[in-house]
Amino acid sequence: MFETLKILPPDPILGLGQEFLKSDHPNKVNLSVGVYKTDTGNTPIFKAVKAAEQHMIDEQDSKVYIAQQGDPKFLQGMHTLLLGEELSKSLADRSSVCMTPGGCGALRLAAETVFNANPNATVWFSTPTWGNHFPLIESAGLITAEYPYYDHTTGLVDFDAMLAALEIIPAGDLVLFHACCHNPTGADLSKSQWDQVIDVAERQGLIPWFDIAYQGFGKSLDDDAYSLRIAAERLPEVIVVASCSKNFGLYRERTGAALFINKNAKQAEAAKTNAISLMRKSYSMSPFHGGGIVGTILSDAGLTTMWKDEVIEICAHVQNLRQEFTDKLNSKQSKKDFSFITQNQGMFSFLGIELEDALKLRSEYGIYILNSTRLNMAGLSSANIDYVTDSIAAVLNQ
Numbered sequence: 001m002f003e004t005l006k007i008l009p010p011d012p013i014l015g016l017g018q019e020f021l022k023s024d025h026p027n028k029v030n031l032s033v034g035v036y037k038t039d040t041g042n043t044p045i046f047k048a049v050k051a052a053e054q055h056m057i058d059e060q061d062s063k064v065y066i067a068q069q070g071d072p073k074f075l076q077g078m079h080t081l082l083l084g085e086e087l088s089k090s091l092a093d094r095s096s097v098c099m100t101p102g103g104c105g106a107l108r109l110a111a112e113t114v115f116n117a118n119p120n121a122t123v124w125f126s127t128p129t130w131g132n133h134f135p136l137i138e139s140a141g142l143i144t145a146e147y148p149y150y151d152h153t154t155g156l157v158d159f160d161a162m163l164a165a166l167e168i169i170p171a172g173d174l175v176l177f178h179a180c181c182h183n184p185t186g187a188d189l190s191k192s193q194w195d196q197v198i199d200v201a202e203r204q205g206l207i208p209w210f211d212i213a214y215q216g217f218g219k220s221l222d223d224d225a226y227s228l229r230i231a232a233e234r235l236p237e238v239i240v241v242a243s244c245s246k247n248f249g250l251y252r253e254r255t256g257a258a259l260f261i262n263k264n265a266k267q268a269e270a271a272k273t274n275a276i277s278l279m280r281k282s283y284s285m286s287p288f289h290g291g292g293i294v295g296t297i298l299s300d301a302g303l304t305t306m307w308k309d310e311v312i313e314i315c316a317h318v319q320n321l322r323q324e325f326t327d328k329l330n331s332k333q334s335k336k337d338f339s340f341i342t343q344n345q346g347m348f349s350f351l352g353i354e355l356e357d358a359l360k361l362r363s364e365y366g367i368y369i370l371n372s373t374r375l376n377m378a379g380l381s382s383a384n385i386d387y388v389t390d391s392i393a394a395v396l397n398q
């Protein structure tokens, strides 16, 4: 039977990580994979996570199944983290959260739930978007389309083009937004631009679907949720999918959440029970450990403070790297002004150089960025930032 299957190429991002491991370049630097690193190149376990894990080891007396929807502390904690205290209370009776295996699991579960509600639904993505959005959502059976988003000449959002495109999307279609720290470009909307987007969504009858995988990495935990909170406040139906991989550092634990905000309590119950039924038909329920950690942190004031401080530190570290990287790059060459990088947010930016130059960085200098020229700022460090900026300048000046 399996002779009918073709051998598939590796995932473009994960495959490049494998290629990096094999490289024997003495100065190799991996800026391709979307993982946070400290200045020593480590991706540490958060102190709050370690403390929560210890607490779980001490307290847990059974590994019996939990409710399919997920750990109650996790569900409540994520509802409040995403929506903020006030909205979390006011929307309690017409919204629900499900614990999922990572942000990818949340995207897939939300997509399948949407498919159950409307098999002809179309989901609009920004151009460009994170590479896994298309396969995740299309394989659930949904139709996809694209709206313009990024201006390659400025390195920022092409807001006029985006807004004009949203104005003509048919009512009832879903529009996927990166709530903050747009992946791959790092180009985000300002609060007043989000206000205008939600005005259009309201007028047009669009259903916003927010992917929030980097809450706290842009400006702050609250600022980064601005977009989805104003949508949730004003619109009858909103979907939010969240990943705890980055802002809790739980990558391998596969922890995420799907939040459905519905028109009324009855529809909220229908969305939730459909999502639960879809889980049962594939993986039955989410793994517990990561959600247990998040639930333990978010239900304990001391651990929450400890965790928030760690997120603030990460956010500041990435912002400092952006500034230093830009200053060094601009001082070492004059072919391109890289100042837009300081206006981008989160871990990623497009370098905006030619593909040929990106490939040269890889083959000649051992510096790995994606073919799209996306690079992960957090892969920079005091040990490699001079080498990286010297190499980029050398390639541009050739």
Ligand SMILES: Cc1ncc(COP(=O)(O)O)c(C=O)c1O
Binding pocket: 034, 101, 102, 103, 104, 105, 130, 178, 183, 211, 212, 213, 243, 244, 245, 251, 254, 255, 256
């Ligand atoms: C925009 C975006 N959404 C979702 C995810 C999924 O994250 P997870 O690893 O939690 O599945 C990522 C991870 O890189 C991401 O960048």
